[in-house]
Amino acid sequence: MTPIRPRRSALYMPASNARALEKARTLPADAVIFDLEDAVAPDRKELARDQACAAVRNGGYGAREVVIRINALDTPWGEADLAAVAQAAPDAVLVPKVSSAETLAAVGMRLRRHGAPERTRVWAMIETPLAVLKAEEIASSALDVDSRLACFVLGTNDLAKETRARLLPTRAAMMPWLMQVLAAARAYGVDVLDGVYNDLSDEAGFRAECEQGRDCGFDGKSLIHPNQIAVANEVFGPTPGEVAAARAIVEVFERPENADKGAVAVDGRMVERLHAEMAKRMLDLAEAIEKLGRG
């Protein structure tokens, strides 16, 4: 089984912004995403590409997962982005506006051709109506023998643009699409991150959206500002109380007297072996987060 990689917080930054790339070495985000796509103006695309690749090569990001978001392959910059990124070998390349499994196959083929090491994974932006409709087909490409697909990232701004749905606090219009993508990701063992929250000054709204995303099952949230990291880390990480409860559930099934039982009562609640599996995962996540903190 692949070890758990905490992805509570994934901070985007325009790769044209040298100060942001530098600052990312000290920020407590689980992942940093150097953007070559929508956050970068057309006349700064080459500069952004060079700066992102140099930052990856120079390192200094510690245990943070380092990801570069390229421009789509059908844009004037996409092919050159992918060639350069393959050589720089970040932890992952994030592909925007993926609407079919073929796009991921094309990216995989190019990464191989350009000599990207196996450890460079592929993350896919799910942000078009077609991607939502074909989420299962796209996620299923994780089963291909040479697939590098590790994570979906929701692009809720592009989804709002393409569907004309409004980004309202409840996200009522988006919810069916978010859950369809989440189910597809889970069915094929792909991690999945929630979209960004644009209002930098609304901390309460941001926290509420993080909690909503966590309760839906997302692994973490994509972010746009350092001020959002602490809340995302807190909300998407297990609390000490949850860790203690998980430990109690795992321990109860380890007792010899429960060896032949499928269900027991813990603190007045029915607990089955599936709950012990969930509890074990939570403990593994807590341990991985603790290791990140020490790393």
Ligand SMILES: CC(C)(COP(=O)(O)OP(=O)(O)OC[C@H]1O[C@@H](n2cnc3c(N)ncnc32)[C@H](O)[C@@H]1OP(=O)(O)O)[C@@H](O)C(=O)NCCC(=O)NCCSC(=O)C[C@H](O)C(=O)O
């Ligand atoms: C939104 C911003 C342009 C605001 O920038 P700014 O006005 O400079 O913010 P501050 O003055 O509050 O910054 C304080 C310090 O923090 C650093 N900073 C700010 N943002 C970042 C960041 N994202 N990463 C790293 N460091 C950051 C500043 O440099 C200041 O540092 P210091 O010099 O020490 O004081 C800006 O936050 C920004 O550019 N955010 C990211 C925008 C982005 O990448 N957008 C693309 C991804 S979102 C998207 O496309 C999602 C998806 O595709 C969809 O469709 O939904």
Ligand SMILES: [Mg+2]
């Ligand atoms: Mg987008």
